[in-house]
Amino acid sequence: MNIRPPVEDWATDFDHLDPRWIEDPFPIWAELRSSCPVAHTDRFQGVYLPTRYKDIREIAYHTEAFSSRRVQVRATPPPVKSPAPPITSDPPHHRLARMVLLLPFTPAAIDKLIPGTRAICNELIDRFAGKNQCDAALDYAQHIPVLVIARMLGLPADQGEKFRDWVHGLVEAAVLDDEAMVGTLEEMTAYFLEQVQRRRKTPSEDLISYLVAARVDVQPLTDNHILGTLRLLLIAGIDTTWSGIGACLWHLARTPEDRRRLASDPALMPTAIEELLRAYSPVTMARMVTKDTVVEGCPYKAGQMVLLSFPAANRDPAMFPDADKVIIDRKENRHAAFGLGIHRCIGSNLARMELTVAVEEFLKRVPEFHLADPKAVRWSEGAVRGPPRAALEV
Template identity: 55%
Template sequence: MTVDDRFTQGLFRDPDENEPVGVRSEIVTGPVSDWATDFSHLEPEWAADPYPIIDDLRGRCPVAHTDRFGGGWLPTRYEDVAAVAYDTEQFSSRSIIMSNFRPPLELAPMGGSPPISSDPPFHHHARKLLLPAFTKTAVAKREEATRAYCHALIDALEGRAEVDVARDYAQHIPARVISDMLGFPPEDGPRFREFIETVLEGVNLPPEERVAGMDELFDYLLAQIRDHLDNPRDDLTTYLIDAEIFGQKLESAHVAGTMALLLIAGIDTTWSAIGASLWHLAKTPADRERLVSEPELLPTAMEEFLRAYAPVTMARLVKQDMHWNGVDMKADDWVLLSFPAANRDPAQFDRADEVVIDREVNRHVAFGLGIHRCVGSHLARMELRVALEVWLERVPRFSLVDPAAVTWATGQVRGPRSVPVRIDG
């Protein structure tokens, strides 16, 4: 395998002019006039609490529209979200981040971050490559190290009356797990947060700044690939370098794109789920006390946290002009698949707007639907369960310092970025 430093040109640059392509430079943030016709998932009120907005839209306009981002749609009912997720004939996954950038059609069917950006039939082969690393058996082998790391993080907080459970605890756990899987230096964790902010929260940056941030991410990944080529070892990066599709080694763009997917999505989604669960327990003493006294209930409660605070919204691109469920979609319009909205649909879930930690029937879609359902769901569940088990064992009594001090990420992965809590003895 050879490493081509220029492979990212296919993602963001014209190979002849070395200029950004597919980038719409219009500003996409700012006050929303009407969420039904001008929605924006980057606004602070959406980040703080999107559910009242979603409930309103579901009641009066189940498929909202916006002219921002070059045009996009937001289904809010479970059945509509599911319909798009399963329909690979009319909706493409070549870009799953709604922004002012649309990758060129030439990137299909692989996309920039396979398999999540891949369309059939390529998607099947790209996903199949990853399955062995994320089976329940493979994930179980990582539980002991994950538990030890959670204890170490809490050890480092010893003696503090106030801590930030999002910044001091939740964000570090998936970063360590993913870096171990990929064979990255554990001390690089702080850099991963910068990459996440560039990819997921920086969608309205000027094109040249976004390109520069993506260049920095892929420069890092290429350096890791070179190091693994020189020093092969038993980790996921070496596995991807050696893997084959159709009897040929993966292209360098495929290897680095998949590494980017695992690094960004594998960290931020789980970080958000852990943080949101601890935020809920900090503000809901009855649920916290019950889980401390009934630890066997945690797996059930964990699924309810995933339903109620599902962090992930994916995007699709419309393949051709069409009339769909009462709206006229244009080719290359965005469609946001809000799994949080689907999980709060009262037509699908009883007491949908309540957090019921002993909910017995809970077919939530926090990990997505269809061919792109999260390949790392077993890993995410293990990390979330272990993080909560260790925290509740070591810190059984804690509460929010100030509810107004809690901040949430904007963009398509919603989770708390700061959750200051008081340790109550």
């Protein structure tokens, strides 16, 4: 954790890396929502923070004034450009880049991955079965999406540690550390370029080969487009999902009535997963203000950044009754865990499947568990929130 000046006023000097924010942001958002629904800070080169669902939704759709060319808030300007289409693309380029990825992430395509994902989950549980303790994050959640996305991309499963290091380098360390960002990008570029060159010589049935063979307006994708998309698929396919799985198990470990209800009534699982996604949404994205504009009476100045906190949107009581309560049979749940607008997560079907299977298999094999030390659980900092460690007694 970097030593940073403490926040004196969340409305005018917020810091999403402040330890109080990292551990429990919900009361901070609630206070802002009632007193100053759009906070601002001069830190990170100037950032706005809307906390209401309606503001966040309007900004997400307002692509003319809020660009996706930069989707991460940093202490300094990015030392290098690292495009990752379609997430860093604006219209009209965004639509074509997104269309390329639609087919591999349809519900039908994801359904084919369910048996393999169940096998992964059970192989992981086998490693700690019969023991009195395990770590829901380190022993389970952090491995599942790594192994699933590695299979989809056709990458070696034993390189999970490398992939996790890349996640840390680009999602957490890069916010404050230029060297970490540049080093991680260089390493990923060299690695994926070699994989792309292999597929050009010997195509196979994987996502890298799919991208190599893809065409947009009859033209092949450039190397930069392919490499950026692969960075996106790996990083977005790992960190967000393991954070979601970890948060689900953390909640069930500390809420035995929900855990036992789900274990006894598996038909409730789809509704419960949606509610856990709403309550513990892992992802906050950013937008760059490209021109002075006003949203719901609040002015946004060109050149500043906006934190689009989908987790804050999902805790807005104007949108969700009893927004701070986790209600696993919540009937109406138009949550924003996968984002809003044209950049809504293209991998949402994959993430839902992985969360559902991970929780189902864990409850089948480990129906009774609780946190070994609730005070010892820490949450990750930066754009993706989840518990990197969550020791359980089982």
